[in-house]
Amino acid sequence: MSTSLKNDRFLRALLRQDVDVTPVWMMRQAGRYLPEYRATRAQAGDFLTLCKTPALACEVTLQPLRRFALDAAILFSDILTVPDAMGIELYFEQGEGPRFRKPVRSAADVDALRIVDTQRDLRYVTDAVALIRRELNGSVPLIGFSGSPWTIATYMVEGGGSKDFAIIKQMMMATPALLHGLLDKVAQSVIGYLNAQITAGAQAVQIFDTWGGVLSPTAYREFSLAYMSKIINGLIREHEGRRVPVIVFTKNGGLWLDVISTCGADCVGLDWTIDISEARRRIGGKVALQGNLDPSVLYAPAEVIRQEVAAILAGFGQGNGHVFNLGHGIHQHVDPEHARVFVDAVHELSAPYHRHV
C-alpha cells in the first residue's frame, strides 16, 4: 500500500503542522442530504445492508468527495455495528431508529457479551476500509471511527435511543460495578475494532462520544472519558510510516475541554455551543481543534454561510491546529449546493491565516 498522499492537509492540521489552507470535512458527509446516497441506500434495500456490503459502503463514502473539495473521507458505517457484533441483535424499526432485541440490564447480560473479534465479526468493515483506500488512490486520507464506550452502552442498556437515559443512569447510580464491566467489554472491543481499521488503511480515527454530555462532570470522567483514554492507550499510533492521529468528540463537552485535552487524543472536536477562540485559549496549546459550525447554518443563504465560516476562522485566528467541520452531523434536509458553499468558503477564506510573513 502506497503511503504517498496528494492532499495531507487534514493529517498535518491534526498534528498542528503547517498547512496552506484550513482542511475541512463534514460529519455525516456521506448521508441522506445527497440524492446519490438515497439512491444507493434504496438499492441496498435497508440501512444495515448498506453498512454490511463493502462495495456499497465504499460507494457512499466516495460520493461527497466527487462533489466537494473535501480534505478527508470518512468510512461509511454505524457506531452500532460494534454492539451488534457483541451479540445483542441490532435492528431498525420503521421510523423508530435503532433497537436492540436483547438490551443489557443484568450481570448475566454483561457476561453473555462477546468481545468483538473484528476479523471474524466485522470483516465487512475492514473490507470496506481496504476498498475505499484503493479507490481513493492517495487523493485524501481516510478516517476510521467508533462510538465511545459510554455512547455505545447507552444504546445497549436502553435498548435503543433515549431522551433521559433513565435506565443506564439508574445502573450507573445503583450498580456502578455492573456498568464498568459493560464499558470495559465495549472498550476492549473498540480497541480491536479501531486497530483493525488502522491496519486495513484508516489514516486517522475519530471516537464519537455523542452522549457523554448528558453526564455530570465527575460521572463524565469516570464513565466516559476514562474509557476513551483506555482505548487511545491501546491503539496503534504509527502505521505506514506515519502517526495515526486520534480525534475525540464529546457533544456538549465544552465545559470539560481542559480534562478532555489530557485524554491522549491529538485533536478535540467541538460542537457549536462553544466559541472556538475560547476553546483555543483553553486547550489550543496542547491539541488541535476540530469544528465548529452549527449544522443549521447550512440552511442559510450563501452569504450568511460565508460570514459564519469567516467568524469561526477569525475566532481561531492565525496559525496551525484547526480542522474545520460542522459541530455535529450535516442535517438531511440541507441543499447539497449549500454544503459546497461551506467547503469552498473554508478554503478560500482561510488562506490568509496560514501565510508566513
Add this chain to the structure above:
Amino acid sequence: MSTSLKNDRFLRALLRQDVDVTPVWMMRQAGRYLPEYRATRAQAGDFLTLCKTPALACEVTLQPLRRFALDAAILFSDILTVPDAMGIELYFEQGEGPRFRKPVRSAADVDALRIVDTQRDLRYVTDAVALIRRELNGSVPLIGFSGSPWTIATYMVEGGGSKDFAIIKQMMMATPALLHGLLDKVAQSVIGYLNAQITAGAQAVQIFDTWGGVLSPTAYREFSLAYMSKIINGLIREHEGRRVPVIVFTKNGGLWLDVISTCGADCVGLDWTIDISEARRRIGGKVALQGNLDPSVLYAPAEVIRQEVAAILAGFGQGNGHVFNLGHGIHQHVDPEHARVFVDAVHELSAPYHRHV
C-alpha cells in the same frame, strides 16, 4: 393578602441574604413520580384539564409539600399554555407529547398571533395562583413561571417537540426578522403573563429556557437571552413590600454563565453538567445560583444521594446565595422516598455552611 412568611429561606437565598440552612425545591416536584399526582391527573381526565382547573392545579401544587420539607411551592402549569392562548391550538397526542394544530411558519402566521391578555385568556392560571397562596397560608413562598420566548417559539414553529430544531433554525438563518417578530410577540405575552402571576400572588418567578442550549453562543445572545432580558426589564420587581426575585434557567447554558449573569436575573439556574464551584467562581459575586444535582442521582441508594448532595454543598462552600435544586425536572420513575432523602439531606448537611463564627 398577608405578606408574612413562616419560611422565607428561599427568597432570602435568591437575594444572597443569610439563611439557617440551604433552601431546596425540585423542578417538576408536582409530577408523575407521585402516586397522588397520578390519581388527580386521572380524575382530571387529561393533562390540559388538570392545568386549566384551578382547584386541581392547586391540589397537585400542594401535594409534594405535604410529603417533603420543601422551601418553596411552584405553580403547577405548563409552558405551552401561553402559545395555546396566542391562538395556535395546543393538543396532546397519545404518547407523542404536545402538538400545535397551527404551527407558525410565515409572516401571516406571526401576524395572526394574539398578544396574550392574561385576564381574558389565562384567567385559570391567576385563579390557581390566588388559590394556592390562600392554601399555603404563608408556609412557604410560591414560584410563578414561564417558558423563555425562544423555548416557547421552538414548539410554535416546529409544531411540537423536536430533536434537531431544523425548522426554527432554518427560519433563524434564512429569515431572522420573521423569527424576531415572533419572539417579540411571545416576550410581550410573557411579560403580561408573569406580571399577572405576580399580582395574583407569585413571590418569585422562574423563566425556563429549556432549549436555549441548542444555539451557538452568538445566536443564544440574539435569539434567547435578549428576550429574557426584555422580559425581566418589563416585570414588576416589588410586590407586597418585597422584592420579587427572578430566576433564569438555560439548560446546557454552562458555557455562557458570564453573559447570562448580566441579563437582570437575581439567580441563575444550573444544570448538572457544570461544577458548582466553577459556577460560583465565575458569577457567584453577581447572582445567586440554583442547582444542580443530576436528577438521575435520585435512582441511587440513600447513601449515594447523601454523598452527592454533600459534594455539591462543599462545591458551593461557605456562605449565601445558593438554592439547592435538581439540574432538571425530577424523573417520573423516581421513588418518592428517594426525593425525601434528597430534601432532608440538603437541610441536614448544609447547616455547617451557614454558621457564623
